[in-house]
Amino acid sequence: MITLQDFMLVSAVLFxxxxxxxxxxxxxxxxxxxxxxMLNAAILNLVAFSRYDRVNxxxxxxxxxxxxxxxxxxxxxxxxxxxxxxxxxxxxxxKINQLKD
Amino acid sequence: MSLVQVLFYVMGFITLGSALVVAVSENLVxxxxxxxxxxxxxxxxxxxSLADFVAVTQIVIxxxxxxxxxxxxxxxxxxxxxxAVALQKNRFVSLSxxxxxxxxxxxxxxxxxxxxxADISNLEWIAxxxxxxxxxxxxxxxxxxxxxxxMTRYLLPFEAISILLMIALVxxxxxxxxxxxx
Numbered sequence: 409m410i411t412l413q414d415f416m417l418v419s420a421v422l423f424x425x426x427x428x429x430x431x432x433x434x435x436x437x438x439x440x441x442x443x444x445x446m447l448n449a450a451i452l453n454l455v456a457f458s459r460y461d462r463v464n465x466x467x468x469x470x471x472x473x474x475x476x477x478x479x480x481x482x483x484x485x486x487x488x489x490x491x492x493x494x495x496x497x498x499x500x501x502x503k504i505n506q507l508k509d
Numbered sequence: 510m511s512l513v514q515v516l517f518y519v520m521g522f523i524t525l526g527s528a529l530v531v532a533v534s535e536n537l538v539x540x541x542x543x544x545x546x547x548x549x550x551x552x553x554x555x556x557x558s559l560a561d562f563v564a565v566t567q568i569v570i571x572x573x574x575x576x577x578x579x580x581x582x583x584x585x586x587x588x589x590x591x592x593a594v595a596l597q598k599n600r601f602v603s604l605s606x607x608x609x610x611x612x613x614x615x616x617x618x619x620x621x622x623x624x625x626x627a628d629i630s631n632l633e634w635i636a637x638x639x640x641x642x643x644x645x646x647x648x649x650x651x652x653x654x655x656x657x658x659x660m661t662r663y664l665l666p667f668e669a670i671s672i673l674l675m676i677a678l679v680x681x682x683x684x685x686x687x688x689x690x691x
Contacts, residue, residue: 409511409513409514410513410514410517410557410558411629411630412629412630412635413624413625413629413630414517414521415554415558416624416629417621417624418521418524418525418554420617420620420621420624421525421617422524422525422528423616423620424613424614424616424617424620425525425528425529425531425532425613426528427609427612427613427616428532428609428610428612428613429531429532431608431609431612431613432532432605432606432609432610435537437537437541437579437582437583438537438540440579441531441540441541441544441579444544444571444575445528445531445544445547448547448548448551451551451563451567452551452554452555455554455555455558455560455563456558458558458560458645459558459559459560459644459645460634460635460638460639460643460644461638461643462643462644462645462646462651462654463643463654464658464662465651465654465655465658467560468560468562468563468651468655469655469658469659469663469666471560471563472562472563472566473666473670475563475566475567475570475571476570476670476674477670477673478570478571478575479570479571479574479575479674480673480674480677480678481677482575482578482579483578483677483678483681484677484680484681484684486578486579486581486582486681486685487680487681487682487684487685488684489582490582490585490684490685491684491685493585494688
């Protein structure tokens with residue numbers, strides 16, 4: 409049988425890969441992918457624990473809410489990235505250093 | 510070793526391997542498409558954890574929605590993006606990546622230590638759940654229960670998130686409009 413520990417180990421590794429991507433990449437879209445990976449690691453934990461809540465389904469519910477929230481976040485973040493590209497002609501996160509042009 | 514365990518290891522390997530490829534790949538398009546594979550592997554892990562509805566939602570929303578959005582933004586932001594990615598000489602272990610590697614590695618060590626020491630399978634509430642037989646059984650789909658809970662116990666968060674989703678969509682459309690003509 410798969411134990412909870414196995415799921416949590418997978419999710420910890422996934423979280424660290426997401427952290428590595430966020431810190432090391434320069435492209436804004438790649439940073440966004442790293443954030444999505446970290447979110448998915450958290451959702452995996454919620455789902456793994458939800459097995460022990462048959463009546464209320466707490467874990468699965470909040471996993472669903474987290475997925476929907478991630479979708480909303482991504483839509484807004486990509487709109488912001490498009491705007492930044494229109495102003496600076498680049499989406500390199502190191503080169504965007506002014507609030508106002 | 511049972512079949513479920515073998516499947517778990519295969520899914521975990523696919524997920525983590527493709528996530529690593531996302532991290533080290535020099536080509537942005539390739540890393541986006543490997544992110545597809547990561548999400549499918551995660552959906553498989555959800556199924557193995559007996560949450561089939563969450564797995565289907567994951568595939569519909571992430572693969573159908575978010576990845577298409579990411580590809581769309583990538584296509585819209587033009588040639589300079591590709592040039593910037595090509596310029597970035599991206600070895601996994603290079604001097605510029607060393608701080609990120611150390612940070613992620615230390616985080617991993619800390620978290621794995623905590624998980625191994627926490628002894629999760631014998632937590633108090635999980636032992637209680639096992640006594641009262643509140644575990645989702647393997648041969649039963651929990652979708653009926655999810656629907657009933659969504660309309661009774663979790664009705665307020667459900668409505669709140671629907672309003673938030675609408676606000677976010679309007680905001681995204683407002684942010685990405687052409688400037689000048691209001």
